[in-house]
Amino acid sequence: MNKKLLFIGLSLLMIIFSQNCLYAQQSNTMSNLSGNFEVNSQYYRPDSAILAPDVPEKFLSNGFFNLNYESGNFKAGLRYESYLNALQGFDPNYRGSGITYRFAQFTKDEITITAGNFYDQFGNGLIFRSYEERALGVDNAMDGLHIKYNPYKGIVLKGFVAEQRNFFSKGPGIVRGFDGDVQLNDVFDLWADKKLRLGVGGSFVSKYQKDNSPTRILPENIGAYAFRTNLSYGNWLLNAEYANKINDPSIVNNFIYKNGEALLVNINYAKKGFGAQVSGKRVDNMNYRSDRGATGNSLFINYLPAINKQLTYRLSTLYPFATQPNGEMGAAGEIYINCKPGSFFGGEYGTKISLSASAVNDIKQTTVSNDTLGYASDFFAIGDNRYYQDVTFELNKKLTKNDKLIFTYIYQVYDKNVIEGKIEQQQVTAHICVIDYLHKFDSKHSIRTEIQHLLTDEDKKNWAMLLLEYSVSPKWSVTAFDEWNYGNEDPDHRFHYYNASMVYTKGPTRIGLGYARQRAGLLCVGGVCRYVPASNGFNVTVTSRF
Amino acid sequence: MGLSFYNTMKKLRILFVAAMLTNVAFAQTTATKSDVGHASVKTLEGKEFNTSAISNDGKPFIIDFWATWCKPCVAELDAINEEYVDWQKETGVKVFAVSIDDSRSMSRVAPYVAGKGWDYTILLDPNGDFKRAMNVNSVPHTFLFDGTGKLVTQHNNYSAGDEDNLFEEIKKLSGK
Numbered sequence: 001m002n003k004k005l006l007f008i009g010l011s012l013l014m015i016i017f018s019q020n021c022l023y024a025q026q027s028n029t030m031s032n033l034s035g036n037f038e039v040n041s042q043y044y045r046p047d048s049a050i051l052a053p054d055v056p057e058k059f060l061s062n063g064f065f066n067l068n069y070e071s072g073n074f075k076a077g078l079r080y081e082s083y084l085n086a087l088q089g090f091d092p093n094y095r096g097s098g099i100t101y102r103f104a105q106f107t108k109d110e111i112t113i114t115a116g117n118f119y120d121q122f123g124n125g126l127i128f129r130s131y132e133e134r135a136l137g138v139d140n141a142m143d144g145l146h147i148k149y150n151p152y153k154g155i156v157l158k159g160f161v162a163e164q165r166n167f168f169s170k171g172p173g174i175v176r177g178f179d180g181d182v183q184l185n186d187v188f189d190l191w192a193d194k195k196l197r198l199g200v201g202g203s204f205v206s207k208y209q210k211d212n213s214p215t216r217i218l219p220e221n222i223g224a225y226a227f228r229t230n231l232s233y234g235n236w237l238l239n240a241e242y243a244n245k246i247n248d249p250s251i252v253n254n255f256i257y258k259n260g261e262a263l264l265v266n267i268n269y270a271k272k273g274f275g276a277q278v279s280g281k282r283v284d285n286m287n288y289r290s291d292r293g294a295t296g297n298s299l300f301i302n303y304l305p306a307i308n309k310q311l312t313y314r315l316s317t318l319y320p321f322a323t324q325p326n327g328e329m330g331a332a333g334e335i336y337i338n339c340k341p342g343s344f345f346g347g348e349y350g351t352k353i354s355l356s357a358s359a360v361n362d363i364k365q366t367t368v369s370n371d372t373l374g375y376a377s378d379f380f381a382i383g384d385n386r387y388y389q390d391v392t393f394e395l396n397k398k399l400t401k402n403d404k405l406i407f408t409y410i411y412q413v414y415d416k417n418v419i420e421g422k423i424e425q426q427q428v429t430a431h432i433c434v435i436d437y438l439h440k441f442d443s444k445h446s447i448r449t450e451i452q453h454l455l456t457d458e459d460k461k462n463w464a465m466l467l468l469e470y471s472v473s474p475k476w477s478v479t480a481f482d483e484w485n486y487g488n489e490d491p492d493h494r495f496h497y498y499n500a501s502m503v504y505t506k507g508p509t510r511i512g513l514g515y516a517r518q519r520a521g522l523l524c525v526g527g528v529c530r531y532v533p534a535s536n537g538f539n540v541t542v543t544s545r546f
Numbered sequence: 547m548g549l550s551f552y553n554t555m556k557k558l559r560i561l562f563v564a565a566m567l568t569n570v571a572f573a574q575t576t577a578t579k580s581d582v583g584h585a586s587v588k589t590l591e592g593k594e595f596n597t598s599a600i601s602n603d604g605k606p607f608i609i610d611f612w613a614t615w616c617k618p619c620v621a622e623l624d625a626i627n628e629e630y631v632d633w634q635k636e637t638g639v640k641v642f643a644v645s646i647d648d649s650r651s652m653s654r655v656a657p658y659v660a661g662k663g664w665d666y667t668i669l670l671d672p673n674g675d676f677k678r679a680m681n682v683n684s685v686p687h688t689f690l691f692d693g694t695g696k697l698v699t700q701h702n703n704y705s706a707g708d709e710d711n712l713f714e715e716i717k718k719l720s721g722k
Binding site for chain 1: 584590591592593594614615616617621624648649650651653654656657658659660661662663665672673674675678680681682683684687699700701702703705706707708710711
């Protein structure tokens with residue numbers, strides 16, 4: 001009798017299971033499970049000539065694995081990270097392995113609740129931005145509770161209470177925040193089709209950290225607020241945000257009790273064929289972290305975007321600019337023009353031109369009678385020291401059916417003293433030229449070359465670079481390049497920094513193998529930089545998603 | 547036999563009905579699921595947009611993750627742009643170009659796209675929420691979906707000529 005029951009029971013289970021599997025296959029979704037992973041490893045050979053640091057482990061590896069589950073209104077996921085040990089240039093606190101991110105999320109109609117880790121940004125991030133930039137080792141994920149609520153169309157409210165990730169543990173502070181965003185044209189039906197679109201938003205963030213100082217009375221609750229607006233009319237758009245933070249003495253600002261302020265204004269014009277953008281920025285004492293003793297890239301609560309254009313050609317990254325949280329004032333502008341085929345500059349296939357300029361100075365500081373305030377600074381007064389300046393010109397032209405040319409000229413002025421924290425005063429002025437040329441042999445085979453040159457009388461003087469990239473669409477690509485510091489004053493330091501790599505891509509998977517003698521430099525993404533020391537060796541990267 | 551057997555059969559009958567019902571329930575939830583991840587992004591006008599609303603009236607569509615600072619991403623979108631009018635005429639395909647530019651370069655996106663003369667639907671994902679929902683590691687990452695939102699093919703790199711392979715896949719979907 002029992003055997004019969006068991007047999008029937010098992011058969012039923014098998015029918016249920018196979019039916020579900022069948023349905024899963026028919027809908028052929030990523031089922032309810034998805035994720036991605038990446039591994040970056042490098043083998044380091046000694047190379048004292050280029051000042052490559054000694055790596056006793058010889059082989060270093062960074063890796064992560066994300067797994068997400070979604071079913072109806074419920075979502076959960078986790079990430080496992082492994083640094084055994086972390087690659088050179090990553091903070092050595094990234095050591096070991098473990099689950100560093102885990103969350104559960106439920107969405108029902110207008111409300112979304114997240115428990116565990118989350119990322120979010122209020123406005124432009126001036127008082128709150130939690131994000132990940134894996135290439136930089138930046139991950140200031142929050143860990144707590146987050147609620148998002150849409151009470152009415154066009155209105156979004158967000159609130160959270162959390163601690164912040166600090167490598168494999170958490171920072172000492174507690175952060176809480178609230179944000180409201182109202183897009184008036186979506187709220188009021190009467191405004192829905194109006195040419196003028198207006199939105200406003202406001203946020204308040206506060207952090208709590210216990211005062212353990214034996215010598216100072218430190219504020220334990222530090223609040224910051226921000227107001228923003230977006231206004232568009234036809235082809236014009238204005239985006240502005242102002243932030244203010246109460247006294248926040250920290251190691252970064254030498255424990256002064258002055259307020260912090262930031263202002264970001266963007267105006268742009270976009271009509272098919274022509275685009276223009278102008279932005280202005282002021283930052284004054286806006287270092288905001290969930291540990292007043294934190295330095296480097298850890299425990300940022302806010303994000304102060306750099307105002308200058310992100311440059312990507314190798315030699316243009318020798319002198320990269322990063323936002324100075326203690327104080328800076330900057331302005332930038334760009335125009336983009338599409339010269340259509342047949343027009344005067346267009347030629348047969350069309351030409352695209354872009355021109356940009358930016359400048360960043362310090363803020364004018366005046367002494368105050370009360371020492372603890374540090375200094376005073378008139379909101380509209382620009383300091384006298386030029387931190388950074390650039391002018392770039394880019395011409396993008398299709399010469400024939402199979403040939404494309406991009407010509408770039410960049411003029412840079414860079415204050416090495418302030419930006420890299422060096423002691424000797426040194427302002428570097430550089431002129432950079434890049435020719436980026438693509439030739440297609442047929443629909444599958446192509447070759448691309450880059451010829452770059454950097455001219456300067458300061459620092460390491462002149463550089464030249466040649467790159468060749470041969471691709472067989474869609475799977476293979478082989479690249480080789482050499483950066484040569486031929487102008488170096490010391491003939492023994494006129495090194496060739498060469499690099500050869502091969503990349504195989506199939507669908508979501510990419511595998512790269514390479515060998516490089518790499519120069520020391522800064523790797524910057526979005527105004528946040530990571531210093532990478534010189535190295536010599538093999539590297540391998542595997543990345544995929546499912 | 548008798549009462550115990552009757553009770554057992556009753557239990558089995560209930561179990562069987564329950565099993566069939568759950569199957570029906572599962573069929574309804576899984577059959578209509580799209581492969582497009584769920585996240586909140588913004589349009590160029592600043593309107594909030596839920597990515598679950600991404601569709602193309604039953605025709606295939608492309609979701610292309612890019613950034614103004616990513617040279618191969620821009621090269622790919624430029625190459626597709628040269629053929630886009632023809633692609634649309636033949637297959638009705640639509641490209642959703644999702645920019646992961648953060649607040650540093652997000653304000654550049656609209657004028658940049660205007661200066662390139664692109665006709666794509668541009669979505670802004672400044673804090674990487676949609677990028678995370680789609681499990682994207684790096685850009686460029688291009689996804690091709692069929693009319694029902696099922697993922698057909700994807701690519702995490704760009705070499706000249708990749709757009710031709712992409713078009714072959716799109717044509718297959720439109721039965722050409």
